[in-house]
Amino acid sequence: MRRWNGWGDDNFTMALPDQGHAFLADRIGTSPALPDVSLSTVCDSVPPSRLPADSDAAPLIDCSPEARVRHARGQSLADWLAMRSGNIGVFPDGVARPRNSRDVQKLLRFAKRHSLQLIPYGGGTSVAGHINPVKADNPVLTVDMSDMNRLTDLNRESQIATFGAGTPGPLVESQLRAHGYTLGHYPQSFELSTIGGWVASRSSGQQSLRYGRIEQLFAGGSIETLQGTWDLPTFPASSAGPDLREFILGSEGRLGLITEVKVRISRLPEQESFHVFFFPDWEQARTACRKLVQNRTQLSMLRLSNGAETETQLALAGHPRLIGLLESFLSLRGAGSGKCMMTFGLTGSRHQCKAAVKEVRQICSEYKGVYTGTRLGKKWAEKRFTMPYLREALWKMGYAVDTLETATDWDNVDNLLELIEKNLRDGLKDKNESTHVFTHLSHFYGQGCSIYTTYVFRVADTYEETLSRWRSLKNTTSELIVQNGGTISHQHGVGKDHAPFLPVEKGELGMLAIRSLCATFDPDALLNPKTLVE
Amino acid sequence: MRRWNGWGDDNFTMALPDQGHAFLADRIGTSPALPDVSLSTVCDSVPPSRLPADSDAAPLIDCSPEARVRHARGQSLADWLAMRSGNIGVFPDGVARPRNSRDVQKLLRFAKRHSLQLIPYGGGTSVAGHINPVKADNPVLTVDMSDMNRLTDLNRESQIATFGAGTPGPLVESQLRAHGYTLGHYPQSFELSTIGGWVASRSSGQQSLRYGRIEQLFAGGSIETLQGTWDLPTFPASSAGPDLREFILGSEGRLGLITEVKVRISRLPEQESFHVFFFPDWEQARTACRKLVQNRTQLSMLRLSNGAETETQLALAGHPRLIGLLESFLSLRGAGSGKCMMTFGLTGSRHQCKAAVKEVRQICSEYKGVYTGTRLGKKWAEKRFTMPYLREALWKMGYAVDTLETATDWDNVDNLLELIEKNLRDGLKDKNESTHVFTHLSHFYGQGCSIYTTYVFRVADTYEETLSRWRSLKNTTSELIVQNGGTISHQHGVGKDHAPFLPVEKGELGMLAIRSLCATFDPDALLNPKTLVE
Structure with a gap:
């Protein structure tokens, strides 16, 4: 069954290898985990629904406490802290499950008639507060689209x-x-x-x-x-x-x-494979990636971990003997401390993959890349969707994990990456706390790329203090991003969490355009209010 | 110097080879050309400017009749008929030439103060009436951006x-x-x-x-x-x-x-070349092109002429002996009457071009394509921007030429293409006139492609009747396009000529969104009124 207070299916867990734990303990120390409240405790705290009952929409709507709890929050770290502590705040007053467009029309009429807030809900995976109801006088109806899945x-x-x-x-x-x-x-x-x-x-x-x-x-x-x-x-x-x-x-x-x-x-493509190169340093690795994408080499994916992420990934991977052998081999080939791992995917016809791999080898060798075959690439592909489960494992060890992402033009990548990492690394210094920070570039364009930074810190003694530390890291870094040429989000959207930072990015007239569209379609701001535009 | 009443530089002319003329005469007959009025005659007909003179914007503005004539019309066939006949209708009241953004701001303030219409003017090449002033009580200022060219x-x-x-x-x-x-x-x-x-x-x-x-x-x-x-x-x-x-x-x-x-x-790419294949029939040719693009073969351009266009292009090319030899060769290889010409471009690195050409040959051979090398491709590349000059040559022989274009999904391409060609071919039957019609697909996407149809007809005895014939062909075909799953324009925009057909494509709520944006930024409809949205 789906976890009510975390990621994914509760039959599936991932463990952090001992070496991984030791690595983190060495970097940022250890801390006892915070206690999780139970689902039933939270359900008991749900207030009565304010939805009007006498409606033709009623049969579509589930007002049970459990449904309302399960649709109250997404997957941001703030959402986790809320669900784990039970301090959730606002619940939707009901959850509708339309089966078709006519049902959705019915729900819209219902919302209009009673001035309800209407929140569309897909997988509930937002990390930016898209589906969180806000405190307001009018009731909130969350519309779970999961029955329209054909x-x-x-x-x-x-x-x-x-x-x-x-x-x-x-x-x-x-x-x-x-x-x-x-x-x-x-x-x-x-x-x-x-x-x-x-x-x-x-x-x-x-x-x-x-x-x-x-x-x-x-x-x-x-x-x-x-x-x-x-x-x-x-x-x-x-x-x-x-x-x-x-x-x-x-x-x-x-x-x-x-x-x-x-x-x-x-x-479906004729061929698909994932491969890994290591580079001696960031400058050469980043340049090779830029050249590959500006050359229009037909890759299907490309990801470049910086030195800190490469080190962390190898430490967290387990298999210390194998990793040790790999590192010795790489070191002999010039990729020692500070090395950066580049993973790339080849997908397409035989001719396309053949041409692409030739170009990758040519360009990477110009920047001292060391090819290590498909073994690590295969591992990446196997684990590509499981990283959120690791968050669960880390949480149980007393670590909070969050990510921040942006995109910027190539000539600003190093500058912005360093600003972000430094701000996160130093962000809890006044609390005498360390943060472990690492980054990869993942989505590549001729003009620039995305920057995806992960940060891990020990939970504090209380939920309130943990949340306050997270909020400070998140907000100061978000402000830094938009003030320094980055978008507030490359792939996670705006939601409620990023909405305060949007006006810097879009400008006064850009916000005017967005607001005028919203007002034209939804003059009373019933639809997902406070999302995107505050 | 730039032609005031047609395309391009008046030092440059293109001639139609005799064989080309004979081909057209055989298809649609001949007709005496209509007489052109002179620039000075038109200049004499320009009414006094209605622009207020006492303004800080005045030094930026040219109110001479010639400037106003030269900025009154674009390059649609209706524009040609207007300029050739001298029946131009509305002239801008002046032409501003800003040198920078501050000048443009000055012009906007000027327009706001005096409720002027403001029309931005780039190259004046619109074929959809974008830059034509409309009759209105307020004066019209055209803003020629040509000094901002760095x-x-x-x-x-x-x-x-x-x-x-x-x-x-x-x-x-x-x-x-x-x-x-x-x-x-x-x-x-x-x-x-x-x-x-x-x-x-x-x-x-x-x-x-x-x-x-x-x-x-x-x-x-x-x-x-x-x-x-x-x-x-x-x-x-x-x-x-x-x-x-x-x-x-x-x-x-x-x-x-x-x-x-x-x-x-x-x-700049390492390599670039253009090549030509011929296919025995449309079905095989069109399928090969679809396969190429859906396969993501790295081409830089692709163009497929239908049987009528292939025949017309070979007839209008001149060099009857060479073309005769080519046709004999093609016929022996299975591409006889009804054959279709496909031109493609390879641009990129050595590896990319090599992989692409292998895929093209493989896919085209599955559909009985006959490769003829780069000679015709080179000709295409040499003449890629000169086709509008041919329109000038045909005009002088008594022929009016226009094109219509759209784009649609693959499963609708044949249907829409046939509807368009038939409507144009039969459109002047009630006048006992024939139209010569041919088509190519030019821009290709996994989902569909553009359809670009050219039609040639004899000019009538008068400008009025010629315009009326054009208008009937243009409007009935445009209506047909939007009613049958085509966009009103794949590459030429909406302007004033396509504006009546836009609501079918965008729908009521789409038009609401566009109108609300226009009203937010320009509540008094001063900026290029009647363009895009009627």
């Missing part, structure tokens, strides 16, 4: 598949693979996040180098709004005025509820 | 170049090539159209398969609006809410005047 049309010639917006990653891929197709969209949240959520929050997957971000995959669909149904027809491309898909992408529930998503799919 | 910044690491919005294609490329870079954006209007115009109208270039449409190339920039300056910062990608670049792309002057454009550039 492949309803497959156009083989045009390679367009139509899905219910609540279809989660595994059901997207399994329904397509049965016909020989793939979407190829693999965010780390793949196991739970949904195709509608990907569109609403402008998601990006690990193989976006080949398949594109959700912006490139989203071909059209349907959105139910308070003004009626908004159908976006599919065109391969158009110059007929602004692209309305781009108004929906990243709209985060403020314009309406996405019910149907049409996506551009691909035939 | 490369002002080149960021080599991030591969971003900053240009003044009025920079035309050749100045974009020459300024970049001096540093070893290219933008790679080659619309047929390349010689005259500007980088700001490309953004405003969502342009697409012939090598978009490699370099992307202007949507992919436009990284950010500045727009001067009536609400202030709107700066769009550059990010490689972002999930922070709606992508505001996409609000500006295709805005056609309705939100403000684009003054500065930042674009994603590439290193």
Whole structure:
């Protein structure tokens, strides 16, 4: 069953190897874990629902405390602390489970009639507070889209598949693979996040180098709004005025509820493999990656860990003897302390993969890269969606883990990366606490790349103090990002947590444009209020 | 000097070979050309300017009749007929030539103070009426951006170049090539159209398969609006809410005047070549092209002429002996009557081009394609921007030429193509006139492609009747396109000519979104009124 207060299925756990624990203890010390409250305790604290009962929408709505608890929070560290401590704050007053667009229309009419807040809920995997209800006088109805999870049309010639917006990653891929197709969209949240959520929050997957971000995959669909149904027809491309898909992408529930998503799919590839290079230092590694992407080498994924992340990953991997051998080999080849690990994916036809691997070897050898084959790449592929489970293991050892991500142009990558890492590393110094910080670049573009930084710190004696430490790290770093040429989010959206930082990025007139759209479609701000725009 | 009433430089003319003339005469007959009026006659007909003279903007503005004539019309067939007949209708009351953003701000204040209409003018190459003033009580000021034509910044690491919005294609490329870079954006209007115009109208270039449409190339920039300056910062990608670049792309002057454009550039490629295949029939040719693009074969351009276009191009090429030999060779290899010509471009590294050509040969041979080398491809590349000059030659022989274009999903390509061709072919039957119609597919996507249809008909005895025939062909076919799953424009924008057809494509709520944006930024509809949205 799905964990009510953490990530994923509770039958699945990941353990941190002893060496990994020792590594962290050495860096930031140890701490007793904070105690988790039980689901039943939290359910007992849920106040009565404020939803009007006499409605034709009532049969769609579950007002049980457990449903309301399970839909109150996402997966940010703040959400974790809230769920673990039981100090959750606001619960939705009910959870609706529409089966089709007509049900969604019914819910919108219901919301309008009673001035309800309406929060669309996909996989509940937001790490930016998208689905958290805010305290307000009007009741909150969360709309869980999970029953709309079918492949309803497959156009083989045009390679367009139509899905219910609540279809989660595994059901997207399994329904397509049965016909020989793939979407190829693999965010780390793949196991739970949904195709509608990907569109609403402008998601990006690990193989976006080949398949594109959700912006490139989203071909059209349907959105139910308070003004009626908004159908976006599919065109391969158009110059007929602004692209309305781009108004929906990243709209985060403020314009309406996405019910149907049409996506551009691909035939399953002839070949796929993942490989690893090591570089002696960051400068050479980063330059090699930039050259690869600016050269348009046909890779499907590329990820570059900095020295700290490389060291951490090797330490946390377990298998100290094997890792020791690898490190000796690398050291002999010039990649010793400070080495950086680059993982890349080859996906496509035989000719494409062959040409790409030649180019990778050529460019990487110019920057002293050492090729180590596919063994570590295979490991990466096996564990690509399991990292969130490690958070669970670390939590039980008294460690809090969070990540921050942005994207910026190449000429600003080093500057911004260093600012972020330094701010996180020094952020708890006044508490005499250390933070363990490491970074990778994951999504690559000719113009720049994403920066994805992980930070680990010991939990404090209380939930309140742990939350306060997190908030200080998160907010000062977010401010630093937008003040220094980074986007507030490359792949996780805005939600409520990033909304205060959006105006710096979008500017006064940009915010005017977004606000005017929201006001046009939702003049009373019933739809996911305080999300995206405060 | 630039032709005042047609395309391009008046030192440059193209002749139609005798065989070409005979071919057209055989298909649709001959007709005496209509007489052209002179520039001076038209200048004499220009009414006095209604612009207020006492303004700090006055030194920027040219109210001479010739400037006003030269900025009154674009390059649609209706514009040609207007300029050739002298029946131009509305002239701008003056033409401003700002040198920088401050000048543009000054013009906006001037417009606001006196309720002037403001029309941004790039290369004046619109074929959809973007820059034509409409009859109204308030005076019209056209803003010619051509003095803002410099490369002002080149960021080599991030591969971003900053240009003044009025920079035309050749100045974009020459300024970049001096540093070893290219933008790679080659619309047929390349010689005259500007980088700001490309953004405003969502342009697409012939090598978009490699370099992307202007949507992919436009990284950010500045727009001067009536609400202030709107700066769009550059990010490689972002999930922070709606992508505001996409609000500006295709805005056609309705939100403000684009003054500065930042674009994603590439290193000049190692290799580039253009090649030609012939296929026995349309079905096999079209399928091969679809397979190529769905296979993600790294081509830089791809164009497929249908049987009628292939025949017309070979007939109009001249060199009957050489063409005869080619046709005999092709016929022996199975590509006889009804054959279709496919041109493709290879651009990139040695490894990329090698892999791509292998895939092209493999896929094309599955569909009975006959490879003919690079000779015809080279010819295509030499003449890629000169086709508009042929229109001039045909006009002088009594023929009117126009094109219509759209894009649609693969499963609708044949259906829509046939509807368009049939409607154009039969459109003048009630006048006992024939139309010569042919088509190519030019821009290819996994999901579908563009359809570009050319039609040639004899001019009538009068300008009025010729215009009326054109209007009937254009409007009935445009209606057909939007009612049958095509976009009203894949690469030419909406302007005033396509505006009546936009609501079918965008839907009621899509139009609401666009209108609300226009009203937010320009509540009094001063900026390019009747364009994009009627």
